[in-house]
Amino acid sequence: MHANVKPNVIPITAPGLKVACSQCNLRELCLPFGLSESDMGRLDNLIGGGRKLKRGQHLYRAGDSFESIFAVKTGFFKTDVLTEDGRDQVTGFQMAGEILGMDGISTEVHTCNAVALEDSEVCLIPFTELEALSSEIRSLQHHLHKVMSREIVRDHGVMMLLGTMRAEERLAAFLLNLSQRFTARGYSPTEFHLRMTREEIGSYLGLKLETVSRAFSRFQEEGLISVQQKHVRILDVPRLKTLLAPPDGRIA
Amino acid sequence: MHANVKPNVIPITAPGLKVACSQCNLRELCLPFGLSESDMGRLDNLIGGGRKLKRGQHLYRAGDSFESIFAVKTGFFKTDVLTEDGRDQVTGFQMAGEILGMDGISTEVHTCNAVALEDSEVCLIPFTELEALSSEIRSLQHHLHKVMSREIVRDHGVMMLLGTMRAEERLAAFLLNLSQRFTARGYSPTEFHLRMTREEIGSYLGLKLETVSRAFSRFQEEGLISVQQKHVRILDVPRLKTLLAPPDGRIA
DNA sequence: AAGTCGGGTTGACACAGATCAAAGGGGTAC
DNA sequence: GTACCCCTTTGATCTGTGTCAACCCGACTT
Numbered sequence A, B: 001m002h003a004n005v006k007p008n009v010i011p012i013t014a015p016g017l018k019v020a021c022s023q024c025n026l027r028e029l030c031l032p033f034g035l036s037e038s039d040m041g042r043l044d045n046l047i048g049g050g051r052k053l054k055r056g057q058h059l060y061r062a063g064d065s066f067e068s069i070f071a072v073k074t075g076f077f078k079t080d081v082l083t084e085d086g087r088d089q090v091t092g093f094q095m096a097g098e099i100l101g102m103d104g105i106s107t108e109v110h111t112c113n114a115v116a117l118e119d120s121e122v123c124l125i126p127f128t129e130l131e132a133l134s135s136e137i138r139s140l141q142h143h144l145h146k147v148m149s150r151e152i153v154r155d156h157g158v159m160m161l162l163g164t165m166r167a168e169e170r171l172a173a174f175l176l177n178l179s180q181r182f183t184a185r186g187y188s189p190t191e192f193h194l195r196m197t198r199e200e201i202g203s204y205l206g207l208k209l210e211t212v213s214r215a216f217s218r219f220q221e222e223g224l225i226s227v228q229q230k231h232v233r234i235l236d237v238p239r240l241k242t243l244l245a246p247p248d249g250r251i252a
Numbered sequence C: 001a002a003g004t005c006g007g008g009t010t011g012a013c014a015c016a017g018a019t020c021a022a023a024g025g026g027g028t029a030c
Numbered sequence D: 001g002t003a004c005c006c007c008t009t010t011g012a013t014c015t016g017t018g019t020c021a022a023c024c025c026g027a028c029t030t
Helices: A037-046 A127-134 A138-164 A167-184 A198-205 A209-221 A237-242 B037-046 B127-134 B138-164 B167-184 B198-205 B209-221 B237-242
Strands: A050-053 A058-060 A068-074 A076-082 A088-095 A113-116 A120-126 A191-193 A225-228 A231-234 B050-053 B058-060 B068-074 B076-082 B088-095 B113-116 B120-126 B191-193 B225-228 B231-234
Touching: A037 A127, A037 A138, A050 A058, A068 A127, A076 A198, A076 B138, A088 A138, A088 A167, A088 A198, A088 B138, A120 A127, A127 A138, A127 B138, A138 A167, A138 A198, A138 B076, A138 B088, A138 B127, A138 B138, A138 B198, A167 A191, A167 A198, A167 A209, A167 A231, A167 A237, A198 A209, A198 B138, A209 A225, B037 B127, B037 B138, B050 B058, B068 B127, B076 B198, B088 B138, B088 B167, B088 B198, B120 B127, B127 B138, B138 B167, B138 B198, B167 B191, B167 B198, B167 B209, B167 B231, B167 B237, B198 B209, B209 B225
Parallel strands: none
Antiparallel strands: A050 A120, A058 A113, A068 A120, A076 A088, A076 A113, A191 A231, A225 A231, B050 B120, B058 B113, B068 B120, B076 B088, B076 B113, B191 B231, B225 B231
């Protein structure tokens, strides 16, 4: 595990630890969205260095005391919660530009686990200092609120998925969501590597891994996608989308 | 529908429209939690009057432009989202002291519907003004963040429920959650009226109304609760809790 | 006071997805 | 480079919940 290096006023530029929103190509997706050059500089100054994680490492665990939120710089994460009896539920997958750790604000303690699904790097954003700065920079404050609200809206989407959709609809929604997020990051909308296992997908979608596997196979048989192991290519986006609005399209 | 009356410096005291956090017995549960007397007064001044709703009335609808969040003063609400094809998912039930509308912050447009399940009253909290005030009052700012974070954590709990629990576990979790929230408000932990239909419970829990009804009946047969129509009495809290940690209590 | 209607309960049956089982393949660690 | 292990796939069967249907009840409406 890497030391938690704290930059001086000037951000450290050692490879892998340089943290400067103003230089970051994710700034349009991430927390600094909409900030002026000078305000972005002030944000740079409070960001507490980067942190690298190997695949499988925890960024934080349920029960850890909350101090910072994290912005994913590179890599891929999952978050999950577990019950006392050992069942766990993946609550989300996070990629570059997305914010992790907001679950900890309410009780000062993280309530879920965040695990790197591949070698990853995050920016550390000390929350107390972020609050201080956001009370000075209104656009930062507002954007922080938007980011938190977006998380709430995203969660509603997952509830919808878990509460009302059948297995293949869930998987279609999942693939289209990934596709859209990869697109926003300049990657191919139709071809990507899954960083998570079938079991993790299943946990996220409220399905067993076998069901996920079968749904993948079925999509492939029907020419919607081609899939081998973790490599997925979406062949027919429109038809995949129609899976979400079932045949008997009753309108309310 | 009542006019959106704006109080002067001194809050209006007309019955049903008086809005003053400092006088409100919900202040320990609601947004003003932890504020000093004088800060609470400043919050009073921005709150844009109360609004009364009859049972069945919408507080807001998906697509409405976002301007305010709302604090439930009296009554009971549900929030739900619907897909294009008409399926809907209840995302939550809100009671006195809880905050509604935070889904709208991210896009400036509400993404779900909020409906009164009984005659209710809410406080209107204009969001732009709340942001302005919270940048001056650090404890208010922090508490707002906590409230939003709590919503995120709550949503994770619902995902857990939808993703990993069986029908009876879901209903047990639901009843215990209601019980706990009623308790926090000074009502009986064991005896209460459900404000929502079996179908709404089902939607929230990802079950069909018949399944909810059967689970109620089963709980009653087993002496866990007594239920007739919307009136519920919990007879055996401990045993209800054990339903959440199933027999083979594997520990991670 | 009667009629109507929405909500609730219960039963019979169907089916989607879980469970159990086995075998193959690819990636990772050594 | 090789061996092992985890991940994945696929089949057979089981089961919890959905679906369809009938009936009941209580609360409004008129």
